[in-house]
Amino acid sequence: MSNDILVLGIGNQFRSDDQIGLLAAKAIEAKKLPNVVVRLEQRDGLALLEIWKSFRLVIAIDAVCSNQKVIPGTIYYFEADQKPLPTQFRSCSTHAFGLAEAIELSRNLGMLPTSFTVYGVEGKNFEEGEEVSMEVKFGIDQVVERIVHQIGTWLPIPSGVHDA
């Protein structure tokens, strides 16, 4: 079990605003924070489960398409270790498990990390493309700032404390 903090960026780099999670995670990686492991994941939820199962502190970032009148760039915050993600985080795909499903499967298997925070950023355009919408860029900057702050409250991680 790792004592490091896992920052997990989720998304598809070729689907415009769907890459929000990837871009935010890359921005955090560039800050080279101690005890922080950054992973980018473009596959399905079952792969996610494999990645986070050896961590106790996890922060995941994903794009949100809530299909409601929400301003693009709006930030969502969930303590997934406390309760399931709301329905707009459920997978739109029939083909694969999404983040929400992977979290619930982890929970039911008793494999959910002790602290599991999910940040979402509302996207605008999920069509093919490698550019993110202007409105979303500000949301990415904000979410990065909040995550860096959250990590700061955890650091330094005293050796062994999370193995208790």
Next chain:
Amino acid sequence: MKKSSGTKTIKVNYLARVEGEGALYLKIKDRKVRDVKLKIFEPPRFFEAFLRGRDFREAPDITARICGICPIAYELGASYAMEDICGVKVEGPLRSLRRLIYDGEWIESHVLHMFMLHAPDFLGYQDVIQMAKDHPALVQDALRMKKIGNRIMVLLGGREIHPINLKVGGFYKVPNKHEVRALTGDLEWGRDAIIRAMKALAKFPFPDFEYDYEFIAMRHPEEYAIIEGKLVSNKGIDIPLREYDNYLIEEHVPHSTALQTVVKGRASCHVGPLARYNLNFHQLSPIAKKVAREIGLGPVCRNPFKSLLVRGVETLYAFDEALTIVKSYEEPDRPAVEVKPRAGTGYGCTEAPRGICYHRYTIDDSGTILDAKIVSPTAVNQKMIENDLWNFVTPNVDLPQEELQWKCEQAIRNYDPCISCSAHFLKLELDRE
């Protein structure tokens, strides 16, 4: 559920746990099934059209995009067809590596379907997330088995979804002996894990339903056919691949964007694990045959619900064969056979997890693709799924609506339909009068 003037209608907006989008319409009148339509309304994807004009070497990578679950079926089907045209044979360790990556695809696809999509049906769970609460060991083992299948795909294919290391003639790069041998421990664990799991699955309640199917699968003289062979059926088909189009006819029906297949002069046919098992049982490895018998499967199984167990047998076979390949692997002196284009038409067919996946291409002297035909196993099974529903619902019309609907969905999932491949999502409409 709607009820008015003697008509009952059940509508399920989404049949979960299938790949892709479609709908099922069932009409029952006077306690008899009157109409069954597997409606596939996913937009056609035009792969065959946009392959035209491309270089023959591009076919494996383009067709890999047809499916994220079974890309190897497309990559190898395309490769074999091109090699057929160009007069090239891929043999020795390169051929073994092709079998090995296919074993990986069978493992990841079969395990995904068996445990994540199909098993919840038998135990009355809405999904694997709910099932995991009560059966955590089964689900954890399944996740690990799937990961091993993926690991094979990554080692040989570069990545597990749409692998990029396969080409006409072989591979771009082959792994060294050490990398391949490193799979041994995982494969041994997987072989034991699937045996344990099958013993648990064998206790599931299987609906009492059988049908005299025409099973179609490939057959190879020396092995349980996966990547090469002729086409055979239990009703007399015994033909080389080039005869495919003379025996299996694709038909357009208004309610589906995927073409349906019938055997010429006969009816629908059944492809996939059950077909392979029934036609080639004798060629399974000794351990696969032994475990099949131990869990109560004879050499012939006509109950499509037991396809769950047959997938288990095939998963065991795949682990077992992968181990044999891994242990005897010697690095080939080159990663691929050179392939020079020549004009002609060629055929390729492999056993995708869901059944035969047929490719036919015509290229010119420069290697430009002039014509392409690709038939996915789900497209072939489409009509048989309708047929099964018809036959399964008939003696069960009096079941409570909710139970009947559940069983219908389960019957569809017997085929692990990949609607995405065939043209994608199922909506069930049950109309009773």
